[in-house]
Amino acid sequence: MNISGVRELDVVVVGAGQAGLSAAYHLRRVGLKPDDAFVVLDHAPRPGGAWQFRWPSLTYGKVHGMHALPGMELTGADPDRPSSEVIGAYFAAYEDRFGLRVHRPVEVSSVREGNGGRLLVETSEGTYATRALINATGTWDRPFWPRYPGQETFRGRQLHTANYPGPEEFTGQRVLVVGGGASGTQHLMEIAEFAAETFWVTRSEPVFREGPFTEEWGRAAVAMVEERVRNGLPPKSVVSVTGLPLNDAVRRAREQGVLDRLPMFDRITPTGVAWDDGRVVETDVILWATGFRPAVDHLAPLKLREPGGGIRAEGTRAVRDGRVHLVGYGPSASTIGANRAGRAAVRSVMRLLKEPGGVRAGGEAGAGVAVPVPGAGPFRLPAA
Ligand SMILES: Cc1cc2nc3c(=O)[nH]c(=O)nc-3n(C[C@H](O)[C@H](O)[C@H](O)COP(=O)(O)OP(=O)(O)OC[C@H]3O[C@@H](n4cnc5c(N)ncnc54)[C@H](O)[C@@H]3O)c2cc1C
Numbered sequence: 001m002n003i004s005g006v007r008e009l010d011v012v013v014v015g016a017g018q019a020g021l022s023a024a025y026h027l028r029r030v031g032l033k034p035d036d037a038f039v040v041l042d043h044a045p046r047p048g049g050a051w052q053f054r055w056p057s058l059t060y061g062k063v064h065g066m067h068a069l070p071g072m073e074l075t076g077a078d079p080d081r082p083s084s085e086v087i088g089a090y091f092a093a094y095e096d097r098f099g100l101r102v103h104r105p106v107e108v109s110s111v112r113e114g115n116g117g118r119l120l121v122e123t124s125e126g127t128y129a130t131r132a133l134i135n136a137t138g139t140w141d142r143p144f145w146p147r148y149p150g151q152e153t154f155r156g157r158q159l160h161t162a163n164y165p166g167p168e169e170f171t172g173q174r175v176l177v178v179g180g181g182a183s184g185t186q187h188l189m190e191i192a193e194f195a196a197e198t199f200w201v202t203r204s205e206p207v208f209r210e211g212p213f214t215e216e217w218g219r220a221a222v223a224m225v226e227e228r229v230r231n232g233l234p235p236k237s238v239v240s241v242t243g244l245p246l247n248d249a250v251r252r253a254r255e256q257g258v259l260d261r262l263p264m265f266d267r268i269t270p271t272g273v274a275w276d277d278g279r280v281v282e283t284d285v286i287l288w289a290t291g292f293r294p295a296v297d298h299l300a301p302l303k304l305r306e307p308g309g310g311i312r313a314e315g316t317r318a319v320r321d322g323r324v325h326l327v328g329y330g331p332s333a334s335t336i337g338a339n340r341a342g343r344a345a346v347r348s349v350m351r352l353l354k355e356p357g358g359v360r361a362g363g364e365a366g367a368g369v370a371v372p373v374p375g376a377g378p379f380r381l382p383a384a
Helices: 018-029 049-053 083-097 182-191 215-230 238-242 248-255 297-302 335-353
Strands: 007-014 038-041 108-113 119-123 126-135 157-160 174-178 197-202 261-263 267-269 272-274 280-282 285-288 324-326
Touching: 007 018, 007 119, 007 335, 018 038, 018 049, 018 083, 018 335, 049 083, 108 297, 126 335, 174 182, 182 197, 182 248, 215 238, 324 335
Parallel strands: 007 038, 007 126, 126 324, 157 285, 174 197, 174 285, 197 261
Antiparallel strands: 108 119, 119 126, 267 272, 272 280
16 A cells, blocks of 8 residues: 555456456466456446346346356356356355455446556545456446437336346236347346236347247357447447347247337327327337446546447457456457456456566566466255
């Protein structure tokens, strides 16, 4: 700590979801010590990243595929248990096994230029001065609500996927779901079992994809998002470019008319939504399944955004400031992408730390050289 009470470190990781934990694991592997050379900060109350907040009916069996964190598999998880519980317990065990010492709940409010080429990370537990920042803040904290005329006049209930409580609360109600992504279709299929009536509104015609999700398809989707980020455009979600998987449940819902889609309405009325051609739908609830945006407001003082609205990155490294690495952002916003990005970011950070100035004394002797990390073998979730 220096005299002004600012703690000096080599690396600050913001966010302890899949991306942040992967980065922390790799920082340990290259010999940096948690709480000494690096620190991981997260404002959520518990381990689990955004998964801890996902609705109880999103069971582990319903997620599209959760890639294990590096160095510790997850086995024997009951597909009927909420993914929030399963992944929360898995991440907690992971942090513990690798001694990652996540600081929580700690809010990172801003990152700005400091002295001597360091970044100042202002947090609810004080200020850190760091040589590199790995930003792993995901998107959950920034739900995207589009604005439509008349929205404030609606007398029913409006909510977003981020506050979705599960389907039972909508028993006997008319529910309109907005959004053509995976969350929207999942909400509809669940709610239709309880609601009096459901409606689905999407901006463009949804694309359903036959056949299994192949690696090749995944790669092509990631490449499309990567291209946007390279060009400084706001990233799209990977799902938005892969289309919706046509599994048995989706097929059934389509046959039952649950996924009959209406085009986007023109305005919201006190009792529903309306189109300029005279059509109206009366509804009790509007559920906005309209996605999320990267939670990067705390980086605003660094002025990383391009005129296109996105942060341009080469790999994980922000083009406008090579000290900042973005993981779980754009093309790496999936559990597998987050894992890879964590590793890539650490490689890049280590190159940076070896530049003049070197790794400060807090790093273990020989930092930058792979060291064994404790533990091996899978994590088996204890029975509920
Ligand atoms: C409903 C839903 C289902 C999904 N299903 C899948 C799936 O099946 N498979 C898949 O691969 N991907 C899925 N995804 C994408 C998924 O979110 C990512 O794959 C991955 O889990 C994101 O990890 P992350 O570490 O980037 O972000 P997160 O898990 O969101 O972690 C970010 C962390 O940063 C913290 N944070 C944010 N801002 C701050 C701040 N200012 N200060 C301090 N801490 C902060 C948060 O508390 C959080 O813990 C899904 C996404 C959604 C929304």
